[in-house]
Amino acid sequence: MTTSSNGSFARIPLIAGNWKMNMDHVQAITLLQKLAWTLEDKRHDFGRVEVAIFPPFTDLRGVQTLVQGDDLKVVYGGQDLSPFDSGAYTGDISGAFLAKLGCTYALVGHSERRTLHGESDEELNAKTKAAYKHGLVPVLCVGEGLEVRQAGQHVEHTLAQLRADVEGLTAEQASTLVVAYEPVWAIGTGEVAGPEDAQEMCAAIRAELSSIFGDEAARATRLLYGGSVKAANAAAILGQPDVDGVLVGGASLDPAEFASIVRFESHAGA
Numbered sequence: 001m002t003t004s005s006n007g008s009f010a011r012i013p014l015i016a017g018n019w020k021m022n023m024d025h026v027q028a029i030t031l032l033q034k035l036a037w038t039l040e041d042k043r044h045d046f047g048r049v050e051v052a053i054f055p056p057f058t059d060l061r062g063v064q065t066l067v068q069g070d071d072l073k074v075v076y077g078g079q080d081l082s083p084f085d086s087g088a089y090t091g092d093i094s095g096a097f098l099a100k101l102g103c104t105y106a107l108v109g110h111s112e113r114r115t116l117h118g119e120s121d122e123e124l125n126a127k128t129k130a131a132y133k134h135g136l137v138p139v140l141c142v143g144e145g146l147e148v149r150q151a152g153q154h155v156e157h158t159l160a161q162l163r164a165d166v167e168g169l170t171a172e173q174a175s176t177l178v179v180a181y182e183p184v185w186a187i188g189t190g191e192v193a194g195p196e197d198a199q200e201m202c203a204a205i206r207a208e209l210s211s212i213f214g215d216e217a218a219r220a221t222r223l224l225y226g227g228s229v230k231a232a233n234a235a236a237i238l239g240q241p242d243v244d245g246v247l248v249g250g251a252s253l254d255p256a257e258f259a260s261i262v263r264f265e266s267h268a269g270a
């Protein structure tokens with residue numbers, strides 16, 4: 001992660017928790033309250049390190065009420081959105097609804113959506129555009145499976161996903177985009193890509209974005225790593241120059257552990 005001479009980050013780090021299909025709307029309130037108390041206790045500076053959560057859709061109204069009521073600085077988003085605005089799409093959620101609930105972000109193309117729901121890059125490109133249309137920032141997830149990694153084709157594979165998913169965006173949109181590199185073999189497995197693996201891919205993603213959208217946009221785009229991130233490995237991953245944050249699954253369900261990841265600077269080099 002690049003720091004400027006005054007010690008602040010060139011790109012504000014983003015620590016994001018993807019709760020997946022965990023926590024009902026009552027549990028969600030307890031978890032968010034515990035996280036907020038822990039961070040408040042440690043006097044966390046949200047202007048220095050941004051904190052986002054991605055709860056299930058059914059939790060979002062409760063999260064919004066708590067965030068507004070207690071003036072929390074934690075931001076939040078949906079785990080998916082429809083490429084369409086409204087209509088006969090049973091079970092889907094419009095970006096317009098997420099925006100109305102105060103969401104800042106929407107996950108797009110998480111590997112579990114790609115594999116379990118067969119989401120194609122064409123569809124994900126439409127979802128990415130739908131997010132911008134409704135004033136949401138997409139957190140676009142890309143990454144390779146184990147076989148692709150073993151064949152040594154992980155960079156080309158991941159960049160091909162990226163190119164397809166960002167096609168037609170403007171440079172201005174690309175500069176606000178968040179891309180999460182999540183190697184599928186490292187998700188929920190305890191296998192974590194080494195900091196060098198995360199850096200290799202994030203540098204390749206930034207170079208690709210630069211060739212599509214220009215240097216200025218690519219320098220602003222935040223790139224996250226995700227896959228078995230814990231407090232114990234977060235600082236080393238976040239210490240890489242092109243890694244601007246982490247997307248945390250399992251460990252985001254433990255408020256103390258997640259707060260510790262948010263405070264990675266306090267244990268850098270430990």
Ligand SMILES: O=C(CO)COP(=O)(O)O
Binds near residue numbers: 189251
């Ligand atoms: O998929 C992930 C975040 O989106 C990563 O999940 P884990 O941190 O549980 O490996």
